[in-house]
Amino acid sequence: MSFKEKLNTILSSGEFHQLAQFREPDVWSQMDPHERELLSLLFLKQGEHQLCQKNKLALSSFELSTQISPANPLILHMQAQTLLKFGTELKHFLAAKKKCKMLLSKKTGVLPKSQFFLIYHDLASILIKIGSIRQKTDDFYQADKIFKKLEHEAPPDQHFSILWDWALCWIFIGKLSGELSDMSCGIQKFQQAKNIGCNDIRFYCDHGLALIEYFKLVNNPALLIQATDSFKRTVEIDPGFPKGWLYLGIVFKKRYYFSEDLADFDEADTCFTTITKLCADDSFLWLQWGLLYLKKGKLLGCTDIITLSIEKFQKAKELHQLHATLECLLEHQDENTDGKVSQKTSRVKKKSEESNTNSQDDIKKLLYLSWGEAELLLGVECNDYNLITKANKKFKLVITNLCTDPYAWYMYAKSYVEIGSYFNSADYFTSAIEAFQKGLELDPININLLQGLASTFLAMGTLVQNPKSLHPGHFRGYGNIHHQSIDLGLSYRYLFDIGLNVELSYSYRCFAKNCPQNVNAIMCMFEYPFGL
Helix, strand or coil: CCHHHHHHHHHHHCCHHHHHHHCCHHHHCCCCHHHHHHHHHHHHHHHHHHHHCCCCCHHHHHHHHHHHCCCCHHHHHHHHHHHHHHCCCHHHHHHHHHHHHHHHCCCCCCCCHHHHHHHHHHHHHHHHHHHHHHCCHHHHHHHHHHHHHHHHHCCHHHHHHHHHHHHHHHHHHHHHHCCHHHHHHHHHHHHHHHHHCCCCHHHHHHHHHHHHHHHHHHCCHHHHHHHHHHHHHHHHHCCCCHHHHHHHHHHHHHHHHHHCCHHHHHHHHHHHHHHHHHCCCCHHHHHHHHHHHHHHHHHHCCHHHHHHHHHHHHHHHHHHHHHHHHHHHHHHHHCCCCCCCCCCCCCCCCCCCHHHHHHHHHHHHHHHHHHHHHHHHHHHHHCCHHHHHHHHHHHHHHHHHCCCCHHHHHHHHHHHHHHHHHHCCHHHHHHHHHHHHHHHHHCCCCHHHHHHHHHHHHHHHHHHCCHHHHCCCCCCCCCCCCCEEEEEEEEEEEECCCCCEEEEEEEEEEEEECCCCCCEEEEEEEECCCCC
16 A cells, blocks of 8 residues: 555544654655655644644644645645644644744745735634633733734735724733723724624624623623623524523623612523533533622522532532542543553643633632622621631631632631631631731732721720730731821912912921821912901
8 A cells, every 4th residue: 555545544434543654854855745745734633633632642743734745835834723723722823933933934836816915814813722821911902912913915805804803812912911902992992893794603702702801891881782782692592502591691781780670680690500401511501690699699698509609609619629530531531542562551631721720710719709709698697606617717728729819818717707706706706817917918908808807906906805905016907006207388378458368388298197298289379368
């Protein structure tokens, strides 16, 4: 059987493990150019398959593909597009960027002029991916420069995709900078793309999520209504699209948080219920559903609703653990299915990409904090010590792994306050005070932590009948406060013949202790005598 026949058989069957016999350069030298191009394409296909399976050997397959056919621009472009489409880690997108740079530097074979537009567009999209992982604006500004160039050179049928990606670029910049002008630029690009018209559910998802990000900056409920319309459009186009229902439920949840209107709660509840008929094994769904019920339970003071939220948090945890277990199994299989027999008896697991880890950490933190809050509320309401201690353990788990969140320390301290109140024990109040102080080290002006610390000192002082405990040296409150300040200023007074005095003065506070500082005051005073 000739090389060409063997390679075509592998291509049609998809049994890429058979490529192990073609990995050495000695074999390539025996092939004609067409056979080498086919072999290069096969290693590219193997790399694509490995990317989908999250196999860490994917990049080595792409490298072999390049070595076999080093000057083939079509193969290089296909590699860049495959890495962009299926890549998940920073190294994948950096490799794709390198391949696009090679193509644009003309170090490869001749490409049609129309192909250069696609390469530039792909490069801009790759830079957005890199920027979203690095969380640096430099990558996004590089992408913005490319989009400005493409805006005038793009074929009419590409204007929509250019505006869509350009909008995402500016939304990311706005998220990092916190500037309204940046976020507004992204929203405008989305609107321009929307005016062209499309039925792509991914576009409406991106548009809706961008509007939610904009809402976080300006707190305008009209933006949530616009986001609702975008997500509704996704489920109108495809009623079986779970992510569309999920985002629609989340935006109705946000509207309920803002308006406290039960109609918004019912809409969100209906969306989440619909998803369970399509895809009930999404842990993030159950987390969001639990948050919805927790908010309603807190607003209405209803223990039954809080109990329902706890059930949903429990379901979210079970599914989260299941997915983590499955991912570990898949990674273990990928490490040993590359066409070779591993000679190592054990492997050390490599750390997953930092961005993915952070995302999973955020979800886990939100789950345990919300779940613990629900148990704490229910435990206090029902005077159930077991629920309060369960909440305390969840908060402790969060601060042990993610100790940089002031809110986690606040909830941890509150759980100790409730345990101290349950047993009338000063020891637990001491633990609460230490937790509040840890949180204040992270955020010294956090009002919740300050109020919690003050009320805990008050409760502890009442408990031990020792008023001095209300005024420890490091806690400056509840005692006499001596205000001290020095103001410097100038004044000018003019007396009119009619007896009217007009005085204009300015003062600047150069020293302040226990009173407002950085004070600049301008005063205009009129004095006119009169009698009754």
